[in-house]
Amino acid sequence: MNRPELFFVFINLGVLGSIPLFGLQYNINYIEVYLLIGFIYSLFFLFKRKIEFSKLDLVYCVTLSIVFLYSLILFYFSPHGVTILPGSLTVFYMLISYVFSVINKKEFVKNFYKAIRWMTLAITIQLLYVFFIDNSGFSSNYYGLKNEAKTLMGSSNYLSFFLVFSIIYEVITRKQNWLIFSSVSSVGLILTLSKGGFLSLLLSIFLYIILIFSNKETSKKKARNALIFSFLTLFIVFFILSNVDFGKQLFGNLLYNINEPGAGRIPLWDKAIFSIQSNFLGTGITYVDDPHNLLLKSIRDLGIITGLLYISLMLFPILKIFRIEKMKKFTVEEIALVSSYSSIVIHSLFEIFYFDTLSAIWIGVILMVINQEFSKKNKINEIRLEIEE
Numbered sequence: 001m002n003r004p005e006l007f008f009v010f011i012n013l014g015v016l017g018s019i020p021l022f023g024l025q026y027n028i029n030y031i032e033v034y035l036l037i038g039f040i041y042s043l044f045f046l047f048k049r050k051i052e053f054s055k056l057d058l059v060y061c062v063t064l065s066i067v068f069l070y071s072l073i074l075f076y077f078s079p080h081g082v083t084i085l086p087g088s089l090t091v092f093y094m095l096i097s098y099v100f101s102v103i104n105k106k107e108f109v110k111n112f113y114k115a116i117r118w119m120t121l122a123i124t125i126q127l128l129y130v131f132f133i134d135n136s137g138f139s140s141n142y143y144g145l146k147n148e149a150k151t152l153m154g155s156s157n158y159l160s161f162f163l164v165f166s167i168i169y170e171v172i173t174r175k176q177n178w179l180i181f182s183s184v185s186s187v188g189l190i191l192t193l194s195k196g197g198f199l200s201l202l203l204s205i206f207l208y209i210i211l212i213f214s215n216k217e218t219s220k221k222k223a224r225n226a227l228i229f230s231f232l233t234l235f236i237v238f239f240i241l242s243n244v245d246f247g248k249q250l251f252g253n254l255l256y257n258i259n260e261p262g263a264g265r266i267p268l269w270d271k272a273i274f275s276i277q278s279n280f281l282g283t284g285i286t287y288v289d290d291p292h293n294l295l296l297k298s299i300r301d302l303g304i305i306t307g308l309l310y311i312s313l314m315l316f317p318i319l320k321i322f323r324i325e326k327m328k329k330f331t332v333e334e335i336a337l338v339s340s341y342s343s344i345v346i347h348s349l350f351e352i353f354y355f356d357t358l359s360a361i362w363i364g365v366i367l368m369v370i371n372q373e374f375s376k377k378n379k380i381n382e383i384r385l386e387i388e389e
Helices: 004-012 030-044 055-076 081-103 105-110 112-132 142-148 156-173 178-192 195-214 220-241 245-259 266-278 294-302 304-321 332-347 357-381
Strands: 015-021 024-029 050-054 382-386
Touching: 004 030, 004 105, 004 112, 004 357, 015 030, 024 030, 024 081, 030 081, 030 357, 050 055, 050 081, 050 357, 055 081, 055 294, 055 304, 055 357, 081 105, 081 357, 105 112, 105 357, 112 142, 112 156, 112 178, 112 357, 156 178, 156 195, 156 332, 156 357, 178 195, 195 332, 266 294, 294 304, 304 332, 304 357, 332 357
Parallel strands: none
Antiparallel strands: 015 024, 050 382
């Protein structure tokens, strides 16, 4: 049960069924069952293996525990009552996912790229099936097509988070068969018709360009080739989409969102700001009038102090790599992971993602892998927990 490929496939399977929880009907996902069983199984065999926690691992585990406990305490003060408890579970699952990944660190780090490939391949195959096989009621309208872009785990904008991450990671790391899988992810992204997905891809590529030209570990030739490849790929995608109807509609809507930033979101942002001013301790993690913004939602739901703590935890990988004195010393793998992760953060500034069960579990794994890469250079800071039978 410690194979990340299988772990990510279970995320793809989506909802298993509904169960009564806290007086509500709670949709339980396949990955929740798999994660809990795997976590208990790992703890059962804990005495037969050695576990290594880095300082970063401990910081993340302790901080996520604090955030989770605080979100539960808010139940007694929240105007939303028991409806905030499913939201609290997303933080709990991120914590469990992170710990489970640490326990199985060797397998998760080694096979991480394979797991990403399995996930994006599954997403793209499902999208191809929806559009070209099960295409009853097929629409030529942009929003009609966008509504068709659904898989077992979610729909258009949600799916684009995973696909953009994969594209950037594959292109930067260039592991064996990277061109095939980056193409598969690109096809999947095009089929989602997600404006936010394309925008986050563009901004993350810009971040990547800054990093490779600042990093002394990257040769000028490699940096130049990466830049040429990035722009050539974008040009090809632009050319293809600009010659089909739904592509023209996609670009039209994308330009509108760029010219009118926050369009459609501003009323929700205003409500979130008002809620923060009215209740600085937080309202509890709720999906009522969701602001579609990681920063505002974290502070609104978790309060100013705990919300900022949670945000700092989620932004840490990006903030760390931009420490000027160390910016020139990162490996290609670190740059790939952080550039890919930045697309998630950027996209979450105008879409819902972090406070969702499936994505929270996935992010728990991503953060562990990133922190493991950071910790490789600081073995002196490793805290080894060795438990023997």
